Amino acid sequence: MARQRIRDTAWGFAVVVAAVAVLSGCSGNEAPSSNASKAASAAESLASQASSAVASLASEASGTLASATAEAHRRLEEIKGGVDAKSDVKLGGSTGTDADGRKTVPITVTNSTSQSRTYAVQVDFRDAGGNLLDTVVVTVDNVAAGASKDATARSNRKLTGDVTTSVARAVRY
CATH class of the missing domain: 1.10.287 (Helix Hairpins)
Known part of the structure; x- marks a missing residue:
């Protein structure tokens, strides 16, 4: 487009x-x-x-x-012993744009286990037509048992127009 x-x-x-x-x-x-x-x-x-x-x-x-x-x-793929944890991850309501023109979205990870865990979250950035524009992996370290922790996903490059985000994958380890 x-x-x-x-x-x-x-x-x-x-x-x-x-x-x-x-x-x-x-x-x-x-x-x-x-x-x-x-x-x-x-x-x-x-x-x-x-x-x-x-x-x-x-x-x-x-x-x-x-x-x-x-x-x-x-x-x-290099994470050994990780389990699917997509249901533990929520993205903020809308994307923002940082000072460099890169799109950002807040992430909240809620650790549903009884031990401290680390999460690797893949966030996809798409245009209004659903075309993939960018993808990033955010690591959220040491999320305490039963607690939540916030992070921010930031696109690798400047993106313009209406951009939507989704959690493509999330691994807990």
Whole structure:
């Protein structure tokens, strides 16, 4: 969705540049059709450059997401003797945005066992269409038996627009 907006903006910019070039070229010595052709060529070049930039940004975002997903999977898989504890974890009502533009959501872990435990919680960040934007693993150490402890999940990168969060996995160990 963001890629489409960038692409549309780039095309709009290219059209404006082409129009300015045509209008400003009418007073020159060259024929208007020559100026229009040059402006169209310049607009096509700008659109091509913008499209390449969009593709590059999309590739970078995709690579960042793949890396974050792989890291989350690795961190949870290396926990030995852990048990599923998704029901012990609750996320705060809405996401916030920190000073760096990264989305945040409060986490509350309630230890339902009779011993102090540590939790690893995977939080997914999704756009309004349900597309995965980012994922993080938050470790909440030493949650006392029968007690609750708060933490904050923070996206790995800046996220814009409406972002929802969910607990993908939680492991107690």
